[in-house]
Each structure stands twice: as structure tokens, then as C-alpha cells.
């Protein structure tokens with residue numbers, strides 16, 4: 001039996017895109033997902049194993065059934081605001097359950113892990129392109145859970161020989177260019193799908209969380225990256241580890257910052273719809289500015305994003321939105 005890649009959380013937004021990309025590029029995969037927030041229909045490539053990282057037996061059964069060459073982990077919670085309100089949920093899932101995964105990998109001698117980290121590990125930073133060497137001082141529980149796991153992976157690497165790639169995503173956005181997989185969060189908390197909800201009338205308006213930040217228009221600036229470009233980066237990181245490469249840590253962004261108001265304007269252009277906006281208070285845990293340089297992964301692994309244009313990202317998100325919610 002060919003060795004497979006285990007895609008933990010492969011029924012979710014980013015995991016389903018990466019799972020598809022891997023299958024399209026000659027890898028065999030098994031999706032491991034508890035379907036608590038994911039959807040079986042999004043795990044539409046490779047094998048599927050329903051299991052929960054909190055149950056050691058589920059991991060054992062999966063590792064007994066399949067010969068796994070490497071693991072990718074997408075099974076984390078990733079909403080900044082929710083992590084401030086309910087940190088226990090974040091520490092339990094993003095730290096405790098991920099340690100369960102690392103320990104089961106140790107038990108079965110699986111030594112390669114591609115880990116979804118985040119720019120939220122940086123915290124409040126100067127308004128310049130962030131590099132991977134930027135000191136990490138996260139300002140919300142979500143970022144802290146991911147930083148803890150980066151530290152744990154380094155320790156597991158020194159002590160047990162784990163090899164890992166930590167990919168620090170900026171703001172994952174867009175949808176499958178073929179419109180087969182995409183974002184179906186419930187409740188949705190991320191900006192672009194909420195803006196599109198306001199465009200289609202699924203929500204009455206988009207609330208702008210704070211317009212008194214230290215940015216030119218007062219709203220927060222972020223760096224949006226297409227999920228298919230994230231998928232390509234995961235494949236390259238996987239190939240790097242499979243060919244014996246050492247631990248790597250890479251930013252994944254487009255190096256271009258857009259404010260919340262820029263996103264709304266771009267969505268109006270793509271959809272041709274005037275989007276109702278209301279100004280609201282700040283959301284706890286939001287830094288003013290997070291924009292990353294991804295020169296390192298471009299230089300080291302030849303990452304070559306295909307969908308860096310914001311309009312393209314929103315166009316794909318809009319096609320996905322209409323496919324799922326037409327008639328809304």
C-alpha cells in the first residue's frame with residue numbers, strides 16, 4: 001500500500017483545499033476529521049477517517065489502518081474574537097489535542113508534520129513587511145495557542161527527531177478556483193465572507209470593527225492570501241520534508257496590506273452591489289496592521305502564488321458564495 005499523507009481537519013476550509021491540491025498533484029491522502037466544524041462533502045478526495053484528536057484510540061486506529069508518510073494539521077480553531085471570549089476552547093483544541101496528535105505520531109514513528117501557524121503569533125508590530133525573524137508577542141489567545149505549538153514542535157524536534165514546517169498564514173481567503181470546496185463556517189466570523197453576506201442580503205450589513213486604529217483610514221490592515229496558494233505552499237513544504245529537508249518556518253502572505261474599508265470597496269467592485277456598512281466598536285485582540293513578506297519561501301522552495309490579486313480572491317469567494325447561497 002502506498003504511503004499516504006494524513007490531512008487532519010481536511011473537511012474544513014483550508015484543509016479541504018490542500019487535500020484536493022495534494023490529490024491533484026499525485027499524492028494519496030487520508031482525511032482525519034471529527035466533522036465538528038467540517039463537512040464530509042468538502043473532504044471529496046482521498047480516503048476519509050472520522051475521528052477526534054482528543055481520542056487516542058481514534059488516532060491509533062487510523063495509524064494502524066494506514067501507513068502515513070507525513071501529517072498536515074488543519075484541525076484548529078481560528079477566530080480571534082472567539083478565542084478572547086472562550087480561551088479554554090482554544091487551549092483545549094489547539095494545544096491539548098495537537099499534543100495528542102504529536103504523541104500518537106511519536107508512538108507510530110511518524111516524524112514529519114506540516115503545521116498551520118499564523119501571523120497572529122507576531123502581535124502588535126511596526127507597520128512594515130514582517131519577516132519570520134520578527135519577535136513573536138501574540139496579543140490574543142488564538143495567537144498564543146499557535147505560538148505554544150511552534151515551541152512544542154521545536155522541543156519535540158530536538159528530543160524526538162520530529163521534522164516540521166510551520167507555515168504562518170496571513171489572512172486565508174478566496175475559494176477553490178473550480179468552486180468545488182470553500183468556506184462554510186457556522187457561525188462565520190471572517191471579514192470577506194461576511195462582506196459577501198452583506199452584498200447578497202444574507203445579512204443586513206457589514207459591521208466595521210473599529211475606525212480609530214493607527215492606519216490611513218482608521219480600519220485594520222491585513223494581508224489576504226488565496227487558499228489555493230496556501231495549498232501550493234503546503235505541497236512544497238511537504239516535498240521539502242519528504243526529501244529529507246530540515247525544519248522550516250515560513251510566512252505565507254502576499255506582502256500587500258488592505259484595510260477593512262478597502263475590502264468592502266473591492267467587494268463592491270467585484271459584485272457590482274453597493275454594500276451596507278455600519279461602524280462598530282473595536283473587536284478585542286486585533287492588532288492594527290499585519291502584512292508579511294514571503295520572500296523566504298519563494299527563495300527556498302520556489303513558492304509562486306497564482307492568485308495574489310485581491311479582486312481574484314474575492315471573485316472566487318463570491319462564486320462560492322453564490323453556489324452555496326443563491327436564492328438567499
Ligand code: UDP
Nearest residue numbers: 080189190191194207208209220260283286
Ligand atoms: N472585521 C470587521 N468586521 C467583521 C469581521 C472582521 O471589521 O465582521 C475585521 C477584523 O476586526 C479584522 C479584519 O476584519 O481587523 C480581518 O478579520 P478576520 O476575522 O477576517 O481575520 P483575522 O485578521 O482576525 O484573522
